Amino acid sequence: MAFAAPTFHSTKETANYGRLCRLLVDVGAHVLRETFDHKRPTGSLDTVLSTPPTHAILQTLRKKRVLNPTQWGKLYPAIKSSVSSTNFDITLLMVLLRNVCGLVPPATGWDSLPAATDLSPEADIVRIKYYRNTVYGHASEASVDEATFSQYWKDIQDALVRLGGTCYQGAIDDLKTACMDREFEEHYQDLLKQWVKDEISIKEKLDQIEEKVARKLDDWTESMGNSKRKLSAEGQKCIQFNH
Numbered sequence: 001m002a003f004a005a006p007t008f009h010s011t012k013e014t015a016n017y018g019r020l021c022r023l024l025v026d027v028g029a030h031v032l033r034e035t036f037d038h039k040r041p042t043g044s045l046d047t048v049l050s051t052p053p054t055h056a057i058l059q060t061l062r063k064k065r066v067l068n069p070t071q072w073g074k075l076y077p078a079i080k081s082s083v084s085s086t087n088f089d090i091t092l093l094m095v096l097l098r099n100v101c102g103l104v105p106p107a108t109g110w111d112s113l114p115a116a117t118d119l120s121p122e123a124d125i126v127r128i129k130y131y132r133n134t135v136y137g138h139a140s141e142a143s144v145d146e147a148t149f150s151q152y153w154k155d156i157q158d159a160l161v162r163l164g165g166t167c168y169q170g171a172i173d174d175l176k177t178a179c180m181d182r183e184f185e186e187h188y189q190d191l192l193k194q195w196v197k198d199e200i201s202i203k204e205k206l207d208q209i210e211e212k213v214a215r216k217l218d219d220w221t222e223s224m225g226n227s228k229r230k231l232s233a234e235g236q237k238c239i240q241f242n243h
Helices: 012-039 045-050 052-063 069-075 090-099 121-136 146-164 166-177 182-242
Strands: none
Touching: 012 090, 012 121, 012 146, 012 166, 012 182, 045 052, 052 069, 052 090, 069 090, 090 121, 090 182, 121 146, 121 182, 146 166
């Protein structure tokens, strides 16, 4: 006896989740890109990326595999003057904002929700990532109830409008009631999932870098201590010999 395959219909809750994913991926990408263009050092982008300090930072991130070959190719294309932030994905924009724009992390750091009173651009950048993670926490059921949706939407919207300007308010309002069929929902769910995976990969690599640096520092400190003890012992021997 053959059984019919299950069908999955869009509901109010799954549409809520899809809209939040779209808000973060679509509007979030535009706002982060504009923020990067505004906060980065002045001058043409290819010139800025080629300056020794910036290139050295990015080269280090590339060697540590924080930047993958595709992202590196977007930063340094064959025709240098063709480089454009419109080709940068959200993950790359986050890396650039944190590393080459001279931004100061909030008091709570780059990975924790800032204080509600901190309305700085840096804090709002962190909020976008924080709510990205929070929304993704609903991925297993891919649905968000109305009360939760309203709160998430307001918090994300406020951060995006502060960063990007009131010109984004109309587009955000339209997204809130836009039609979201099942295929559309799944598309944005997949995009959000990929963004999270890319960020996790980068965080793991950065943690590995910090761990290696800490180990090398411990080894160096121990080595210096041994050297000092050895010199001290040899000095005592010299004193005893001279006497």
